Amino acid sequence: MILEIKDLKKKFGKFHALNGLDIMIPEGSLYGFVGPNGAGKTTAIKIMTGLLFADSGQVLINGTDVSDGLNILKQEIGYVPDFFGVYDNLKVNEYMEFFASCYGINGLKARSRYMTLLEQVGLEDKSDFYVDSLSRGMKQRLCLARALIHDPLLLVLDEPASGLDPRTRFEFKEILKELREQGKTIFISSHVLSELSELCTDIGIIDQGKMVLSGSMEEILRRVNATNPLVISILGSKEKALTILKSQPCVQTIAVKEGDIRVNFIGDQQDEAILLQQLIDAEVMVHGFSREQGSLESLFMQITDPDKEKAVLVHENESGL
Numbered sequence: 001m002i003l004e005i006k007d008l009k010k011k012f013g014k015f016h017a018l019n020g021l022d023i024m025i026p027e028g029s030l031y032g033f034v035g036p037n038g039a040g041k042t043t044a045i046k047i048m049t050g051l052l053f054a055d056s057g058q059v060l061i062n063g064t065d066v067s068d069g070l071n072i073l074k075q076e077i078g079y080v081p082d083f084f085g086v087y088d089n090l091k092v093n094e095y096m097e098f099f100a101s102c103y104g105i106n107g108l109k110a111r112s113r114y115m116t117l118l119e120q121v122g123l124e125d126k127s128d129f130y131v132d133s134l135s136r137g138m139k140q141r142l143c144l145a146r147a148l149i150h151d152p153l154l155l156v157l158d159e160p161a162s163g164l165d166p167r168t169r170f171e172f173k174e175i176l177k178e179l180r181e182q183g184k185t186i187f188i189s190s191h192v193l194s195e196l197s198e199l200c201t202d203i204g205i206i207d208q209g210k211m212v213l214s215g216s217m218e219e220i221l222r223r224v225n226a227t228n229p230l231v232i233s234i235l236g237s238k239e240k241a242l243t244i245l246k247s248q249p250c251v252q253t254i255a256v257k258e259g260d261i262r263v264n265f266i267g268d269q270q271d272e273a274i275l276l277q278q279l280i281d282a283e284v285m286v287h288g289f290s291r292e293q294g295s296l297e298s299l300f301m302q303i304t305d306p307d308k309e310k311a312v313l314v315h316e317n318e319s320g321l
């Protein structure tokens, strides 16, 4: 794990902003950190970037506890905050030089490093422009280049898509994908799950200062889908299929809807394969057999609904399964 957060707690007055938060960020992942407004995302990010102290808990970077000193955090994390500072009277190259010098990178080395980064974020032809003259999307890309100046292990972005138009958001996501392909681990927070679901390899959902669901995107989508109905499409008569389905112990309910058979099926993938085989052996003309695709959004709405008794879902490893 590049970064591990264990049982992090933070109170503001009597209010528990973080209430035993755990996060595990695998190396090379693009980790989406999502939760409703006020869930504690920015508080967690401030603690992991060394801008705020936790009341208790542990932050480990590459296995090293950072409580002994914040230098390791500064070295190993590149942080893109959700706001852009005021650097009106600096040109892009001066801005990059300034941040390079903060990390002890100067002269030709600094220039070569920041020109590579500016190229990477598509700003190579803007190095003589004043920062203030850049569009919001460009400023954000500049901020990203700046956060990478010291080649950190982990890039942390807080709500990077806020205030950007769809095209700019798309371009920004493409840059993040490229960075990940080059081996960077990226942690990105958002309160909009759809922003993250097609981009991320891993996801953590936070609510009221606690992680309520986390894991690889693949695993989570599989779990979402496993509770969805099995939709079976059949050509011709459905009688034989219905007889087989009624005899199957994994089948809980059967509904015939718009030509398809929808089955609440509690089995795993192997049970699904056995059922399909039985239908084919009985010469049922199956031309569709799949779980209805689950939506991560509906799961998010369900587990972060403030009016509902919460169904707390944990990572398989944490539940000891």
Ligand SMILES: Nc1ncnc2c1ncn2[C@@H]1O[C@H](COP(=O)(O)OP(=O)(O)OP(=O)(O)O)[C@@H](O)[C@H]1O
Binding pocket: 012, 015, 017, 035, 036, 037, 038, 039, 040, 041, 042, 043, 044, 191
């Ligand atoms: N300095 C502070 N003093 C008092 N309360 C605070 C402070 N910082 C944050 N909080 C409270 O802690 C809670 C968590 O805030 P935080 O900014 O971490 O949430 P968030 O998930 O980032 O929300 P958003 O998506 O709206 O940015 C909120 O209820 C907020 O009002």
